[in-house]
Amino acid sequence: MKSWILTYHSLDVSGSVISVDPAVFRQHMSWLAQTGTQVVPLERIFESPGAVALTFDDGFRNFYELAFPVLQQYRFPATVFVVTGYCAGKNDWPSQPALPHVPTLPLMNWSELQNLAAAGIDLGSHTINHSRMATLSDADTERELRASQEAIEDRTGKPVMSFAYPYGESTPQIREAVRKRFRVACGTKLAYVSPESDPAELPRLDTFYLQEKLWFEALGKQYGAAYIAARSALRELRSSWNKRH
Numbered sequence: 001m002k003s004w005i006l007t008y009h010s011l012d013v014s015g016s017v018i019s020v021d022p023a024v025f026r027q028h029m030s031w032l033a034q035t036g037t038q039v040v041p042l043e044r045i046f047e048s049p050g051a052v053a054l055t056f057d058d059g060f061r062n063f064y065e066l067a068f069p070v071l072q073q074y075r076f077p078a079t080v081f082v083v084t085g086y087c088a089g090k091n092d093w094p095s096q097p098a099l100p101h102v103p104t105l106p107l108m109n110w111s112e113l114q115n116l117a118a119a120g121i122d123l124g125s126h127t128i129n130h131s132r133m134a135t136l137s138d139a140d141t142e143r144e145l146r147a148s149q150e151a152i153e154d155r156t157g158k159p160v161m162s163f164a165y166p167y168g169e170s171t172p173q174i175r176e177a178v179r180k181r182f183r184v185a186c187g188t189k190l191a192y193v194s195p196e197s198d199p200a201e202l203p204r205l206d207t208f209y210l211q212e213k214l215w216f217e218a219l220g221k222q223y224g225a226a227y228i229a230a231r232s233a234l235r236e237l238r239s240s241w242n243k244r245h
């Protein structure tokens with residue numbers, strides 16, 4: 001039985017590539033509950049065939065307002081990947097590509113993050129500055145990993161064992177550095193988790209592709225897996241095309 005990790009960023013109605021409509025998010029959670037799908041903490045995804053783990057990148061304030069209450073209602077575990085240098089700020093980091101229609105939105109502050117940690121939401125690191133890691137020196141890479149991990153641990157008193165690569169970008173060296181500090185790390189490769197998946201670069205299913213109810217509800221089925229494989233192949237094609245042109 002397949003397991004998978006879902007990626008959400010912002011819950012808002014802008015329709016951007018980082019946005020899922022809050023009503024669609026509620027439908028997703030309600031469907032998981034109704035079907036009795038096992039929702040597990042990220043670190044347990046390998047031991048849980050047929051299960052789903054929920055991840056939220058960047059730490060948008062709308063997580064606190066719109067996702068947190070729903071997760072509590074269903075008692076679903078989730079991981080929020082925090083950009084520690086931008087807490088209480090906005091997602092206006094220098095590396096943010098000038099994509100059209102990507103909204104600039106407030107991020108959670110430390111008191112909100114502490115409330116989440118106290119309520120059992122897992123906080124993972126998403127670096128200090130949301131930098132493109134492949135462009136950093138070894139020393140800066142190490143600093144982005146260590147200082148972001150320590151910032152969350154110092155403020156919440158809980159160990160930080162998970163990490164997500166900004167833009168999903170990593171190299172073998174970066175993954176080695178990540179492996180030394182974290183138990184699991186998420187990339188953006190669009191695929192299901194398998195026993196062969198690398199814990200330092202777990203694939204995820206971005207909910208941007210799953211806003212149609214039909215596809216979200218097909219994820220545990222063969223035609224859902226075929227849809228993901230087709231989407232993934234298209235994405236690879238597009239990225240190799242972009243690299244060559």
Ligand SMILES: [Zn+2]
Binds near residue numbers: 057126130166167
């Ligand atoms: Zn991010």
